[in-house]
Amino acid sequence: MGHVQRAIEEAGIPTVSVYIRSFGHIPELMGLSRSLITRHPMGRPLGAPGDGKRQRSVVEAALALLESPTQTIVEFDETYRIESD
Amino acid sequence: MEATGLALGMTDNESVDDPPEPDPTETIEELRRSFWYGSRSNLSFKFLKDLPDAEFGDFLDELLTEVAATIDSGDPTGVIDTAYRWQIQGYTGHLGDPNDFPHRFDDVPINPLPKPLSECRVTLLTSSGHFVEGDDPKPFGIESMTQAEAEARIGDFLKEAPSLSSIPVDVDPAQLRVRHGGYPTDAVRSDHQVGLPIGHLADLAADGVIGALNPTAYSFVGAASQVRLKRQVAPEWADRLRNDGETDVVLLVPL
Numbered sequence: 001m002g003h004v005q006r007a008i009e010e011a012g013i014p015t016v017s018v019y020i021r022s023f024g025h026i027p028e029l030m031g032l033s034r035s036l037i038t039r040h041p042m043g044r045p046l047g048a049p050g051d052g053k054r055q056r057s058v059v060e061a062a063l064a065l066l067e068s069p070t071q072t073i074v075e076f077d078e079t080y081r082i083e084s085d
Numbered sequence: 086m087e088a089t090g091l092a093l094g095m096t097d098n099e100s101v102d103d104p105p106e107p108d109p110t111e112t113i114e115e116l117r118r119s120f121w122y123g124s125r126s127n128l129s130f131k132f133l134k135d136l137p138d139a140e141f142g143d144f145l146d147e148l149l150t151e152v153a154a155t156i157d158s159g160d161p162t163g164v165i166d167t168a169y170r171w172q173i174q175g176y177t178g179h180l181g182d183p184n185d186f187p188h189r190f191d192d193v194p195i196n197p198l199p200k201p202l203s204e205c206r207v208t209l210l211t212s213s214g215h216f217v218e219g220d221d222p223k224p225f226g227i228e229s230m231t232q233a234e235a236e237a238r239i240g241d242f243l244k245e246a247p248s249l250s251s252i253p254v255d256v257d258p259a260q261l262r263v264r265h266g267g268y269p270t271d272a273v274r275s276d277h278q279v280g281l282p283i284g285h286l287a288d289l290a291a292d293g294v295i296g297a298l299n300p301t302a303y304s305f306v307g308a309a310s311q312v313r314l315k316r317q318v319a320p321e322w323a324d325r326l327r328n329d330g331e332t333d334v335v336l337l338v339p340l
Contacts, residue, residue: 001212001307001339002188007319008210008335009194011327017337021169022132022176029183031190041169042129043269045338049276056285059336063207063295066334069197080169081162 002030009033016065018045018058027073036062037075048082113138122239128269129168132175140178144171188311198334205333207290208299208326209254212307213273213280213340214265216250221262224306235266239308242266246318247309249325252302254283267308268340280340299331307340 005015016034019027022042027035038045038058047054058076065072111119119125121134133141148171151163183189198205216222224230225241235242252261261277263270273280283302290298303322326332 001337003311003315004210004212004319004322005335005337006190006194007315007323008326008337009196011320011323012196013323013326013332013335014196014198015335015337017339019339022172023339025177025180029186029189031193033193033195039169041165042172043340044272044279045340046279046282049272049279052278052285055278055282056288059282059285060289060294062336063202063289063334066198066202066205069195071193071195080165082165 002026002032005032006030014066016062018062020045021075024073024075032071032073034065034068034072035074036065037073038080039076039078040080044080048080051082054078054081113141117141122236126236128236128267129172132172135179136171136175137179140174144174147171188315200333202295202334203293204296206297206299206331207286207295208329208332208335209281209283209286209302209338210322210326210335211281211302211304211338211340212247212265213263213304213338214270214306215252215261215263215273215277215281215304217252217256218260218262220250222248222250222306230264232264232266232270235264235306237266239266242306242308244310246313247305247307249318249322250304252281252283252304254287254298254300254302256283265306265308265340267306273340280338282338286336296333297331299329301329301331 001017005017008015016036017027017032018036018038020038020040020042024037036058040047046058061076065074117133117136120127121131136144147167148164151167155161155164180186221228258277263273278284281302281304286295286298289295326335
């Protein structure tokens with residue numbers, strides 16, 4: 001996905017990605033513009049299934065990074081918990 | 086004899102005289118590697134292939150300790166945290182020299198927002214492997230390939246360019262399918278918004294946080310040839326988004 005993010009930025013479109021911590025080294029190594037790193041297990045980048053509140057918070061936090069004009073890689077500071085709406 | 090067999094959980098065809106033989110030649114390395122698309126394939130723990138034996142022992146020790154604690158507490162938090170921490174160790178603990186990372190770049194292509202986020206049209210693009218029923222991307226020409234087949238053919242996927250599936254954001258979730266041989270898909274199967282947050286983005290558009298959501302979201306299988314993705318496919322997709330008239334910014338969700 002890093003190549004896709006770079007290509008879209010090279011086409012003139014601002015981007016932001018959500019990486020899990022296991023892949024959190026990729027944004028810096030690949031020179032990605034903006035990434036939110038979540039402390040979630042593999043296969044659950046936005047949160048646990050059924051936890052719409054957490055999923056929406058992650059999406060909103062990621063979109064907020066678009067305001068940054070320079071490379072921004074930050075961690076979403078909540079640990080993974082299984083909670084349902 | 087019969088009572089003994091029942092106590093051991095045996096079936097009618099087994100007896101204590103001829104228990105199944107474990108492979109006496111399996112080494113610790115072979116055991117670790119069996120989780121990577123082998124006899125014990127497990128996409129949540131395939132990273133065990135790359136752990137040194139001593140770390141593999143530490144992982145088992147910690148995991149079993151947490152499992153034992155869970156028996157009485159009923160709280161699986163420690164088990165989940167242990168799996169999470171060891172996934173990180175597996176993927177980031179032995180990266181070596183950053184200069185050896187095969188897709189390293191020193192530059193950072195980046196564009197400022199053209200207007201406030203509350204006025205921007207957002208496109209979602211994920212590598213979750215979602216597609217809509219009736220629009221199967223048919224990898225290698227195979228219709229209705231199963232998840233198990235996708236895992237078995239992971240080596241073939243990693244040699245091919247991925248194809249991009251279009252997903253109407255108002256799709257009936259019952260029509261969504263997911264097939265991806267590279268990550269544990271259980272969570273996105275039970276709730277697509279774990280990796281394809283079309284409902285949350287629609288809500289954010291309705292609430293005025295973003296201007297609008299592109300009526301088409303995109304998904305592909307991220308387990309693909311990275312060289313073909315970089316040279317051929319990614320630039321084509323970027324052109325498509327630049328010209329679709331629906332995209333001011335893009336949210337990417339790698340799985």
